Amino acid sequence: MTTLHTPLRRLSGHATVPSSKPHMQRALILGLLTDGETVIFRPSWSAETIRLLSALRLFGLNVMEETAERLVMRGVGRRLRAPEIPLTCSGSAFMFRTVTALACLADGYTIIEGNKAMKNRPVLQFLSFVNDLGAEFENVSDPGALRIRLRGAKSFGGRTTVDASQSSQFLSSLLMVAPLADRPVEIGLLHTHPVGESYIELTLDLMAKRNVAVRRDGFRYRIPQQAYEPVQMMIPSDLTALSYLSSCALVAREAEITVDNYILSEMNSENIFLNIARQLGLSLEYSTDKKELIISRAWPSEFDIDIDGRNIPTVITLLAGSAPFVEGSVTVKGAGHINNHKCQRLSVVIDQLRRMGCVIEPIFTPEGAVDGFATYGRQTPPGARELESFMDHRVFAGLYIASLGARAPTHIRGAEYLDDGYPNFLETVERLAFPRERCRCNAESLVKDDLAIEY
Numbered sequence: 001m002t003t004l005h006t007p008l009r010r011l012s013g014h015a016t017v018p019s020s021k022p023h024m025q026r027a028l029i030l031g032l033l034t035d036g037e038t039v040i041f042r043p044s045w046s047a048e049t050i051r052l053l054s055a056l057r058l059f060g061l062n063v064m065e066e067t068a069e070r071l072v073m074r075g076v077g078r079r080l081r082a083p084e085i086p087l088t089c090s091g092s093a094f095m096f097r098t099v100t101a102l103a104c105l106a107d108g109y110t111i112i113e114g115n116k117a118m119k120n121r122p123v124l125q126f127l128s129f130v131n132d133l134g135a136e137f138e139n140v141s142d143p144g145a146l147r148i149r150l151r152g153a154k155s156f157g158g159r160t161t162v163d164a165s166q167s168s169q170f171l172s173s174l175l176m177v178a179p180l181a182d183r184p185v186e187i188g189l190l191h192t193h194p195v196g197e198s199y200i201e202l203t204l205d206l207m208a209k210r211n212v213a214v215r216r217d218g219f220r221y222r223i224p225q226q227a228y229e230p231v232q233m234m235i236p237s238d239l240t241a242l243s244y245l246s247s248c249a250l251v252a253r254e255a256e257i258t259v260d261n262y263i264l265s266e267m268n269s270e271n272i273f274l275n276i277a278r279q280l281g282l283s284l285e286y287s288t289d290k291k292e293l294i295i296s297r298a299w300p301s302e303f304d305i306d307i308d309g310r311n312i313p314t315v316i317t318l319l320a321g322s323a324p325f326v327e328g329s330v331t332v333k334g335a336g337h338i339n340n341h342k343c344q345r346l347s348v349v350i351d352q353l354r355r356m357g358c359v360i361e362p363i364f365t366p367e368g369a370v371d372g373f374a375t376y377g378r379q380t381p382p383g384a385r386e387l388e389s390f391m392d393h394r395v396f397a398g399l400y401i402a403s404l405g406a407r408a409p410t411h412i413r414g415a416e417y418l419d420d421g422y423p424n425f426l427e428t429v430e431r432l433a434f435p436r437e438r439c440r441c442n443a444e445s446l447v448k449d450d451l452a453i454e455y
Contacts, residue, residue, distance in 0.1 A: 007404065007407060008248075008251065008253075009254065010252055010253065010254040010255065011248060011249055011252045011255040011256075011433060012254075012255065012257065013431060014258045015259055015260070015428050015431070015432060016259065016428075017237050017242050017244075017245065017259060017262065017422070018044050018045075018046065018422060019236065019237060019238060020044055020236050020239065021044050021046060021048065021049060021240070021421060022199060022202060023044070023235045023265065024040070024235055025048075025049060025052060025094060025098070026202065027040050027235065028053055028061075028073075029056070029102070030075075030206060030228055031056075031075050032059055032061045032075045032102070033076075033077065033180055034075040034210065034228040034229070035077030035078075035227065036074065037072065037074050037230050038075065038233075039071070039232040040071040040235060041070055042069065043068075043070070043071045043235060046420055046421055046422075046423060047419040048092050048420050048421070051092065051095060055083070055099055058084070059076070059081060059083060059102055060076040060079065061074075061075060061076070062074040062075075077180065077227065077228070078105065080102060080105045080106040080107075081106060081107070081108070082103070082106040082108030082109055082110050082152060083110055083111075085111075086112070087113065088113050090115050091118060091342050091391065092114075093114070093118060093169065093341070093342075096112060096114045096118065096146070097167075097169045097173045098173045100137075100150065100173070101129075101170075101176070103135070103150045103152060104150070104152055105153070105177055105180060107152050108151070109149060109152075110150050111140075111147065111150075112147070112148050112150065113146065113147045114146040114147070116146075119141060119146045121340050121341070123146060124139060127148070128160065129160040129161075129162060129170070132158060132159065132160035133156055133157060134158065134182075135150060135151060136150070137149065137150040137151070153182070156182050157181040157185050159188070160186075161188045161190050162187055163189075163191060164195065164200075165191040165193070165195065166195065166340050167195065167337065167340060168195060168199050168200050171187065171194065171203075171221075172199060172203040175200075175203050175204065175207065175221065179225065179226040179227070179228065180225070180226075180228075181225060182225075184223065184224050185223045186223075187220070187222075187223070189219040193310070195311070195337045196311060196313055197310075197311050198272075198312075199269075201267070202267055204216075206233075207228075209233070210229050210231055211226075212227075212228055234263065236263040236264060236265035236266075237259075237261075239265060239270045239273060239315075240315060240318075240394075240421060240422070242293070243315040244318060244401070245295065245429075245432075246277050246284075247321055247322035248404060248429055248432075249295050249296070249297060250281060250282060250322040250325055251321075251325045251401055252297070253297075255295065256294070256295070258294050259294075260291075261291050261292070262293040264286070269312050269314075272311060272312055273312055273315055276305075278301055279300060279301050280300055280305065280323070281297060281300040281301075281326055283297070299327070300326060302328065303327065303328035303329070304328060305329065306331050307319065307330065307333070308333065308334050309372060313337065313338050313341075314394065316345070316346065317346075317394045317395055317398035318394070318397055318398050318401060320332070320349045320350065320353060320373055321353065321397070321398035321399060321400070321402040322402070323360070323373075324353070324378075324379040324381065325378055325402075325405045327377070327378050331372065331373075332372040332373055333363055333371055335373075336372070339369075339370065341394075342390075343390040346370055347362070348389075348390055348392070349395050349398045349399065352399055353398075353402055355387060356381050356382075356383055356387060356399070357382040357406070358381045359375060359376060359377075359379055360375045361375075379405070380407055381405065381406050382408055383403060383406025383407055383410040384406075384410065385411070386413075387399050387403075387411065387413070388412075389413055389417065390414070391417055392414070393414070393417040393418050393422075396412060396417060396418060397418070397421075397422070399412050400425075404429075
């Protein structure tokens, strides 16, 4: 349980954010699929990337050096072996979808498991590509877990269709394994407007840097047989972690945060978020020479802000947590797809923010599904409630950020799940809230005059 005594008045000082989790995930997968040595600088270590690395080792990845600053690994190319033990993905649908695609290349049977919550997510209904391309799977789930048993293809390749209207992860996973298929692979999209297009472009960009080309014709991808070349790569900074700190700055009355060693990712979603942050009332100044980003409070550039949430799925809950503290009205649409994440993410965060006392209204599609939210004016919600994050680190972060502006202490469950994305987030905010004082820290609590965090 995390308890906040608020409101927070000022954030100032220096901070760092983790390296990019989506870059790291793809770098690990492509490292396995490369017949040679891959060197990763500034690796991104979180609960999810550590779990993924463990699974890739079972497919045959050889880790030669593993430190906080560098990872050296040797992949196996097409020679994946079927893991001898079940691959446990916990609540990571990205990992489940990815290892499913990898298992199609392995000679033998692979058992892949997700937790109970994943049974309610769009996973099994989108695995038709497995059979289309020559592999086979059966659903062997039980009431407590999602589980499949997959037999790798004797001859993997051909044509398939992927539904990317709820998640782009199946498409990214299949794109990465397709060059090593036994036959050319052609992938068509069932819907012409996939969500998370920035993450599809990231996948294609990292493949291209390993000298693998994908021919794209509208919404159809053609991937001939190719081999990945060994590379050395630097992982840029994590956009989502940056949005955590930026959202905190929006809630605080005053803020001047210097994010040290920030390396731009060049992802389109990064540009989208930085522009949104400026609209909402932040000044963002980046120094290419110093590799630092200075975040400070400013007046919003607009007072009636409309945001398209289709290509920024990882920051929606953080926008929900900070939007009630922006001078003006904020409307977010096109975000319903995040309800297919670790929980009904969009619906949950709106409901819990309303329990806190925030004025935030859900926006519905014509079919009645929650698609976004709207907030109005700078608010001071009463707080003084117990809130539930439902084991979702991004829901927790959104609620935590809003709690910084509440008038009374707010109690939030689920701080331990921050390890999935930004492990040191709470400690970072504590330092920024009290930059000139030495924090009294122990395993039980971090305490200050007007803010206390209890674990």
